[in-house]
Amino acid sequence: MEGKIAAEGSDNALWRKEAEAIDLESYTYDLPDDRIAKYPMEVRDQSKLMVYKRGEINHLRFTDITSQLPADTLLVFNDTKVIPARAHFRKETGAVIELLLLHPELPTRVINDAMLVKHSCVWECMIGNKKRWKAGDALSNVIQVNGKEVHLQVSYHDYEHNLVKLTWDADVTFLDLVKALGEIPLPPYLNRDTEEPDKETYQTVYAHHDGAVAAPTAGLHFTPRVFEALAEKGIRKSFLTLHVGAGTFQPIKVEKVTEHRMHSEQVVFTRALIDNLLQSVNHIVPVGTTSLRSLESLYWYGVKLFKGETTDFHIEKLYPYPWKEAEPPSATQSLQAIADYMDASGFQEIVGETEIFIFPGYRFRLCRGIITNYHQPGSTLILLVAAFVGNDWKTIYSEALAKEYRFLSYGDSSLLWLIDEAS
Known part of the structure; x- marks a missing residue:
């Protein structure tokens, strides 16, 4: 289901023309098989870290992540746990x-x-x-x-x-x-059987709620000592749960990307998370694309509540498009609408479903940065990264290949700041 398209007439026609003109070939790159990390680093937090901000790139180790985040950052993690x-x-x-x-x-x-x-x-x-x-x-x-x-x-x-x-x-x-x-279902591109160590290494150290088919792999780099360093700097953290489905590995096989089927994934938000987001509304950095998609879906759920459309949490694939810049409520208004609804209903958590599809042309509403790995050529996740940093995604990936970064689930990490983020 493509969902409600917010604007009508010429705005809708123009948006569809631009969206359907997205050339998937422009979002591919050559990924040699030997650049795919078939196994994790022996020490999680010793992976490479690329930091991108306003066109500048720096190469660090993941243990340096604390120095790259402002003290007022709220990191949001997906605490799903992969089941066998x-x-x-x-x-x-x-x-x-x-x-x-x-x-x-x-x-x-x-x-x-x-x-x-x-x-x-x-x-x-x-x-x-x-x-x-x-x-x-x-x-x-x-x-x-x-x-x-x-x-x-x-x-x-x-x-x-x-x-x-x-x-x-x-x-x-x-x-x-x-x-x-x-058994734990490893991603198909690893092209190997699951081994005993994968039971531990293919889980984040903070995995808590069983139900995912795939790990939120951006979180695999975090260790207790990284969390300790973040806490010493005063960087806050919060958790949501999105049970990652097999659809995350599904390639785009249609000519028009808007026709790609996005599998619905279940996401759980707590009332405490909403408070944390409201307190840090301009300083939110999700860990991984699953956390980002969850947070952006949460914003659009707040829009539905704010506009009195529905209390059901289901974000259709194309619901966010093509909202006019001045039309949707602010991030604070959206989150407050959710807080008010939960308080009035006596809810401490909300379970929802999202099919949200983020591709170039999307305007991010809650997220200012993202910690993420390196994704498959021509995938929905490459489109998401391109929406976040613009055409600079090509420079980022070329640099990662040139510097011998390890790619995909067990690969290295990056910290990307939103292309129009001035902080």
């Missing part, structure tokens, strides 16, 4: 069926609650070798969960839409089940 979402089942014929859990459907779509379900649930899955698993067939397995022998049966709930029903006979949670059954 990939599981394999062998049929009597010998065929191996692979399931990659994407999103819970029954009895709840709220991921944090879905982790606690017992005995039966339905998930949307990506199914490997589906042609060998017909509708009506059941898969089964016997596994040990917390010292208990558990009989698991897997069948289709909806064959066409890849909805899979899992049923087990022991009084254990779904989270305990998948921890015993599955």
Whole structure:
């Protein structure tokens, strides 16, 4: 669903013409396979750090991040935790069926609650070798969960839409089940099997809420000593939860980027976060593209509340476009609308869904900088970076290649300041 387009008539027509004219070839670059970091640094915070600000680039180590952030910065982290979402089942014929859990459907779509379900649930899955698993067939397995022998049966709930029903006979949670059954699903571009150390190294040190299929990898560089240095400088931090889905790896395959399907991802915000954002509204730096997308989605949710459109938190892919500069409420007005709504409703947290698609032409509403890794050529995340720093993204990536930075999930880091940010 493309969502509501705010402006009508000529503004809408002009925006669509400009958006549909985006040439994806202009957002690609040559990434040799040997520049993709297949394994993490032995010490997380010893990765390289590139700092970009108003056209200037400096090369540091990640342990220098504290010196590059003003003392009034609010860092916002995504504390999702990757679950062992990939599981394999062998049929009597010998065929191996692979399931990659994407999103819970029954009895709840709220991921944090879905982790606690017992005995039966339905998930949307990506199914490997589906042609060998017909509708009506059941898969089964016997596994040990917390010292208990558990009989698991897997069948289709909806064959066409890849909805899979899992049923087990022991009084254990779904989270305990998948921890015993599955493996951490590494990004496909690593082109290797998951290994035992990945269980730790593919999680941030602050991962807390189980439910992601992919890690918020910009946070992999943070260590206790980095957090200690940040605290000594007085730099504040806050947390949100966006359960990263497999859609983050989906390449753009359509000619018009506006037609690219953005998979909906679930995000959780607390009332405490809203207060922290209000106190630091002009000094917010998200850690990672997932945190940035969450914060920008939060702003647009506040817009919906401010304008009295809805109280449902769902940000459609193109909802932010093409707002006139003077039309939306300010960041403070948007956040205050959320605070007022939560207080009136007695909510301490809100669970929402976002499909937001950020590409050149987007105006950032909450975020002034971003800590992020280096992303795949021609991806939605490259478009996001280009929206943030303009055409300088090419210089940034060329410099990273020339200086032998390591790329993608286990790669090096960057601190980018918004192209029009004067501070």
